[in-house]
Amino acid sequence: MIPTPYLLYLGHSSDAIGIKTSRGLAIFRPEICVGEFRHDDCPLTLGLPRLTIAEGAAAGARTLVLGIANSGGTMGADLVEDALAALDAGMNVAAGLHQRLRDEPRLAARAAELGLQLFDVRDPPADLKVGNGYARAGHRLLTVGTDCSVGKMYATLALTRGLQARGVTADFRATGQTGILIAGGGVPVDAVVADFISGAIEALAPARNDDGWDLIEGQGSLFHPSFAGVSTGLLHGAQPEAIVLCHDPARTAMRGIPGRALPDLAECLDLNLHMARLTSPHVRAVGVCLNTSTFDAAEARALCARTEDRLGLPCTDPIAFGVDPILDELLCLESSARSTIASH
Amino acid sequence: MIPTPYLLYLGHSSDAIGIKTSRGLAIFRPEICVGEFRHDDCPLTLGLPRLTIAEGAAAGARTLVLGIANSGGTMGADLVEDALAALDAGMNVAAGLHQRLRDEPRLAARAAELGLQLFDVRDPPADLKVGNGYARAGHRLLTVGTDCSVGKMYATLALTRGLQARGVTADFRATGQTGILIAGGGVPVDAVVADFISGAIEALAPARNDDGWDLIEGQGSLFHPSFAGVSTGLLHGAQPEAIVLCHDPARTAMRGIPGRALPDLAECLDLNLHMARLTSPHVRAVGVCLNTSTFDAAEARALCARTEDRLGLPCTDPIAFGVDPILDELLCLESSARSTIASH
Incomplete structure (x- = not known):
């Protein structure tokens, strides 16, 4: 420490x-x-x-x-x-x-x-193992993004604190240097040797049986030509029960790649869910977080409302408006997932 | 060297x-x-x-x-x-x-x-850059797989030599230690730091304007929970014009993951094509390579024929039966791709 x-x-x-x-x-x-x-x-x-x-x-x-x-x-x-x-x-x-x-x-x-x-803090841990994707106990949420640097860490921290404020045990699991300094620990996933990406995340958020949540900070984007490999391994290692899509509506091109458009939000969600099912067959999207810091409050609210209508998911700016709608969806999801398991 | x-x-x-x-x-x-x-x-x-x-x-x-x-x-x-x-x-x-x-x-x-x-030979090169996914000149083929160790390197080498035998300039681009020793150079992609996977492959197979082919050895599988991150970055960095799917029909579980079934071949092809389009919008599948070494010749021929019928692509065992049907498809593709470009 x-x-x-x-x-x-x-x-x-x-x-x-x-x-x-x-x-x-x-x-x-x-x-x-x-x-x-x-x-x-x-x-x-x-x-x-x-x-x-x-x-x-x-x-x-x-x-x-x-x-x-x-x-x-x-x-x-x-x-x-x-x-x-x-x-x-x-x-x-x-x-x-x-x-x-x-x-x-x-x-x-x-x-x-x-x-x-x-x-x-960018030193990866020694003695990492390759991932295996076997089902493991515990509730896990992963933030995913349309791009790098769209607010995944902020969203993950806000969701963690929101759960804690509701009395739910919740831990922030950091995957980047800022998150690691904030949390006091974590895995700098972009610095891990390629063979160990998913294994590093399995180690970061191992099986837990206390009914608490691990909220895992996402990195990159499945649509980023530089970093989609990191995002893929992170998604598989996280084995998330729930994902939250993060997006910066002011971004006009993928970060570091002038001229490359951002993906459509629905397409981005679909691909993340599709890929996540390899290790988490029942994964569900529970919300969208927008970084609306460059918009005025009325525009920001309208953007969230439009996104919510279009995707059929709660949408908020976690910093400006809090994360309650997403937490409501998440905790409902948790109950319904449990009843599904119980009925099998 | x-x-x-x-x-x-x-x-x-x-x-x-x-x-x-x-x-x-x-x-x-x-x-x-x-x-x-x-x-x-x-x-x-x-x-x-x-x-x-x-x-x-x-x-x-x-x-x-x-x-x-x-x-x-x-x-x-x-x-x-x-x-x-x-x-x-x-x-x-x-x-x-x-x-x-x-x-x-x-x-x-x-x-x-x-x-x-x-x-x-597992030391990655120094001074790697992150990938950018920008369109680059040259013909590139990538082998992809349903699993690890299903014959991607053998298929890539056979395709390279087959092209050379037809008088087409072709270079094998190695991504694993065996391939690197065979080729005398390459990038051990599984040992690269995660941020640089696609960039390492962009450097391995840079733009070329001699009308020749780079045949890039694939690694892992988009369906392998340990290594899909590597396969994703490799796919994006390769920016392939053509992919060949490799499969071992005798394999009963994903390598190293007892109990995990292999993906369906059509599903595996579809996901590879879908993901590849991020950096190579016109990518096409040109064939399937089966490792039939555990089957007798009649069974092997029947397996290839059934696979060919089902997927609508040439299917062969590159070691037992050669790669001519795939090369025919590939070189047709090349001509049609050229006429498409010319007509735009």
């Missing part, structure tokens, strides 16, 4: 999407974030106190979280200098970059010298 | 499936195999001269190929001893095991000391 609380790093970032890991922590785990560190040229803020490295350490921060994504996932010299300063101030350092902290010799040496830790 | 010729290692193996890499080399590249090395308790043979390590070296072998698969892909002490003996005799050593040769300290040290090389 990564020692908390955190000081969140923004550095020199000027790209709002690039700081999504830091922002996710500020939104979903504010109680473990003492502040944000940013240089004078950084126009962004998470609304947390702006602290220097020394002030962060004095405020009790035990880990500097490099919650930014540089182009290519690499570390610039400035970022290494800031991380060294954090070590010198007695903090551990965590990051979800492709390039590992421990592979930067100066960081590795300084951390060892000072008895501090470097956390590369 | 791995120095040839090879001495093929069988060791103490008694499992015919376990020696499939050595056997594949003996069948498809006999001209680069000087002999086989096996211990007295090994009941298997490839039909090559049985040579000791010293005899192999004397016969000119430049590399000992550890073409066997132990359970879990690990190296036993006896295998390490034999590899050390090969180094001492002046040979390089190549293997496709999950456990790397270079991670065995005695092998690494001895090879360095003697100026010889260790080849871990």
